[in-house]
C-alpha cells in the first residue's frame with residue numbers, strides 16, 4: 001500500500017530547535033535555559049498563527065524528557081522524543097483550550113492529574129493551545145496549580161491573543177514572543193521542501209507565495225501544497241498570481257512609483273489593468289503599503305529621504321502616503337465599488353503625501369521672513 005499523503009505543513013514540522021525558522025531569540029533562550037538548568041515551570045508562547053508555537057512547545061517537551069537529559073540538542077530518534085513527536089507519549093498532554101473552555105474540563109484534564117507522577121518521562125508537560133479561550137473560572141482554577149506545580153510538571157501555554165488572558169496568569173509565566181517569519185526565510189524553507197519533493201518552482205513564485213502568507217509558515221506551506229495540486233510538479237509565478245489574484249512584484253513597484261511621482265494617469269492605467277485581470281485590489285492595497293513602508297524605513301535609516309520609489313520622498317511624505325493607504329482600507333474592503341474606492345484611496349493618499357504640514361509651512365515662512373528687507377516686515 002502506498003504511504004498516505006501527508007500535507008507539507010505536517011510533514012515538515014520542525015523536530016529540533018535548529019529546525020525552527022526565524023525565531024532565533026526564542027530558541028536561543030530556551031536552549032540556554034535547558035543547558036544551564038534554569039527551567040521555569042510555566043512558559044507562554046505568543047505569536048501569530050503558523051509561526052511555530054506548537055512546534056516549539058513539542059520540541060521543548062522533547063528536550064526536557066530526552067534520554068539522559070534534559071538536553072537541548074537531543075536526538076529526535078531517541079524513542080521518547082519520537083513518541084512525543086508522534087503524540088504517543090502519555091506524559092505530554094496537549095489540551096486545546098478552544099474546545100475545552102469550561103472549568104470542569106480544566107479540572108478533569110489538568111488540575112486533578114498534575115499530582116500523579118509521569119508514567120514514562122521525566123516531566124509531565126501540559127501544552128495548552130489557544131489558552132486565551134479558557135473561561136475566567138478556568139483561569140482562576142488554574143492559578144494555584146500554576147503558582148506551585150509539583151516538581152515534575154511543566155506548563156507551556158500558546159496563544160495568538162494574550163490580551164485576552166488575565167494578568168495574574170501571564171505574570172506567572174515566562175513569556176516569549178514569536179514573530180512573523182520574514183519572507184526570505186519562508187522562501188528558503190519552501191525551496192528546501194521543493195528540492196526534497198522534486199518540485200520545480202521559481203524564486204519569484206515562492207516569493208509570491210511568501211507574500212500571500214504574511215509571515216505565517218503554515219499558511220505558506222498550505223498555499224504551496226495547493227499550488228502543487230493545481231500545477232503538478234512545476235509551479236510558475238504566473239500560476240500563483242492567477243490563482244490568488246496577486247499583482248506581479250514589478251507592477252506593484254510601478255504603481256508605487258506612480259504614487260510617489262503623483263502620476264495620476266499612470267495610476268488609473270495600472271489600476272484598470274489589475275482590475276481587468278481580476279486581481280484582488282485589497283491585496284494590492286496591502287502590497288502597496290508594504291512597499292511604501294519599506295521606503296519609509298529606508299528614508300529613516302538614510303536620515304530623512306529615500307528614492308526607493310523612484311522619486312525622492314521625505315519621511316514625512318512617506319508617512320502621509322502610508323497613512324492615506326491605510327485610510328483607504330475600509331472602503332476597498334467593504335465599499336460598493338471596490339475599484340472606484342481603490343482609485344479614490346490612491347489619489348487621496350497621493351494628495352496627502354503632497355500636502356504640506358502647517359508647522360513646516362510656518363517654519364519655512366519664518367525662515368524666509370528673516371531674509372526680508374527691514375521695511376517689508378509687517379510688524380515693523
Ligand SMILES: Nc1ncnc2c1ncn2[C@@H]1O[C@H](COP(=O)(O)OP(=O)(O)O)[C@@H](O)[C@H]1O
Nearest residue numbers: 009012013020021050051052053054055217218
Ligand atoms: N518557525 C517555523 N519554522 C519552521 N516551520 C514552521 C515554523 N512555524 C510554523 N511552521 C510550519 O507550520 C506548521 C504549523 O506550525 P505550528 O508550530 O503548529 O504553528 P502555531 O502553533 O504557531 O500555529 C508546522 O508543522 C511547520 O510545518
Ligand SMILES: [Mg+2]
Nearest residue numbers: 053054129158
Ligand atoms: Mg498551534
